[in-house]
Amino acid sequence: MLSFNLHYQRDDFTLDVKLLTLPLLTGVFGPSGIGKSSLLRLLAGLETPLSGNIQYQQQVWFDDKTHLASFNRPLAFVTQGSHLFPHLSVAQNIKLSKRLDDQALAELIESFGIKALLNKNAQQLSGGQAQRVALVRALATQPKVLLLDEAFSALDRQAAIHLLKILKKWLNEHAICTLMISHNPEDLVFFSDKVLLIEDSQQLELGNSLELINQYNGKSKQAMVLSVERSDRKADRGWRWFKFGEQYLLAESPEALDEGVHLVSISPSNIVLSKHFVEHCSAQNQWQAEVLSINAVAGTCYVDVRLEGVVIKVPISPQAQQALALKSGDTVFLMHKAVKLHNQF
Numbered sequence: 579m580l581s582f583n584l585h586y587q588r589d590d591f592t593l594d595v596k597l598l599t600l601p602l603l604t605g606v607f608g609p610s611g612i613g614k615s616s617l618l619r620l621l622a623g624l625e626t627p628l629s630g631n632i633q634y635q636q637q638v639w640f641d642d643k644t645h646l647a648s649f650n651r652p653l654a655f656v657t658q659g660s661h662l663f664p665h666l667s668v669a670q671n672i673k674l675s676k677r678l679d680d681q682a683l684a685e686l687i688e689s690f691g692i693k694a695l696l697n698k699n700a701q702q703l704s705g706g707q708a709q710r711v712a713l714v715r716a717l718a719t720q721p722k723v724l725l726l727d728e729a730f731s732a733l734d735r736q737a738a739i740h741l742l743k744i745l746k747k748w749l750n751e752h753a754i755c756t757l758m759i760s761h762n763p764e765d766l767v768f769f770s771d772k773v774l775l776i777e778d779s780q781q782l783e784l785g786n787s788l789e790l791i792n793q794y795n796g797k798s799k800q801a802m803v804l805s806v807e808r809s810d811r812k813a814d815r816g817w818r819w820f821k822f823g824e825q826y827l828l829a830e831s832p833e834a835l836d837e838g839v840h841l842v843s844i845s846p847s848n849i850v851l852s853k854h855f856v857e858h859c860s861a862q863n864q865w866q867a868e869v870l871s872i873n874a875v876a877g878t879c880y881v882d883v884r885l886e887g888v889v890i891k892v893p894i895s896p897q898a899q900q901a902l903a904l905k906s907g908d909t910v911f912l913m914h915k916a917v918k919l920h921n922q923f
């Protein structure tokens with residue numbers, strides 16, 4: 579597996595991070611400008627550390643004696659732009675760097691659904707198609723390590739979800755060690771059980787994706803991810819009840835939704851708090867939670883509540899807090915409009 583210990587400096591930016599064993603698939607997230615892309619560029623050999631080491635299994639890529647050039651490292655790097663050669667066909671783009679044998683390449687092309695695109699010029703492709711081809715081209719080099727830097731962020735949600743599902747299957751089947759930077763928490767949770775949080779340029783935290791992302795997003799008031807499963811509870815056509823822990827979530831969802839676990843993002847600012855369950859209310863989702871603490875910051879009260887193990891920081895006005903008089907230990911109901919859940923993860 580991949581391991582690294584890096585000391586890096588560029589102008590006033592420093593990165594000092596170490597990880598001894600990376601899981602096969604790992605998401606990477608953290609605040610903007612903290613050094614996520616720099617880490618991937620260092621691993622790829624596009625930037626040079628001041629000191630440290632990078633090693634893949636027994637092969638040293640970098641240490642005080644070795645500095646393997648980027649093209650000698652068995653890796654592929656895919657970023658937001660597809661960087662295809664525009665005047666070449668899709669087939670030519672892929673063949674330029676191919677190392678897979680013909681049968682494996684045909685399988686790859688089939689899995690990623692790009693057969694019909696092979697004779698098109700790269701400049702004729704839509705953004706989503708180009709990104710698919712870029713991934714196929716990267717995988718055709720038979721990398722041992724794949725680095726993805728926001729590779730899906732230019733795609734619409736349906737395309738990104740579809741592509742990520744295909745990619746994850748391929749990476750697992752071919753045991754390709756992958757680090758994926760994404761700003762989308764659902765993508766990260768779907769991609770792997772493990773994420774690497776870079777919250778500080780001198781410290782990495784590797785942990786359970788759902789827990790670590792919700793812990794971080796809870797602090798920074800960003801969307802929370804709930805992992806829900808279909809339930810038998812009856813709902814009108816086009817709607818469905820899902821279960822998470824002891825609670826139910828109503829979502830607008832198509833009949834042909836996949837079985838299993840789905841991920842839903844909930845924004846804390848869309849939550850309304852009530853001390854009692856409210857009958858005759860348009861908000862169909864009312865979840866019982868426990869108040870942990872209340873903190874006033876710059877004219878807003880942040881109520882930390884625990885909902886099925888997830889801590890959510892709900893912002894309310896000081897007037898609302900005056901009316902509710904919430905205190906830690908109280909039971910509170912979180913009201914949220916029904917969400918949309920379309921063929922998501």
Ligand SMILES: Nc1ncnc2c1ncn2[C@@H]1O[C@H](COP(=O)(O)OP(=O)(O)OP(=O)(O)O)[C@@H](O)[C@H]1O
Binds near residue numbers: 591610611616617
């Ligand atoms: N080409 C460059 N030249 C000089 N400084 C740079 C360059 N690229 C990035 N930086 C700086 O290096 C630091 C780390 O940037 P990096 O792109 O690695 O962060 P990031 O976590 O990937 O951010 P984001 O999530 O916004 O993409 C930032 O302070 C950034 O301003």
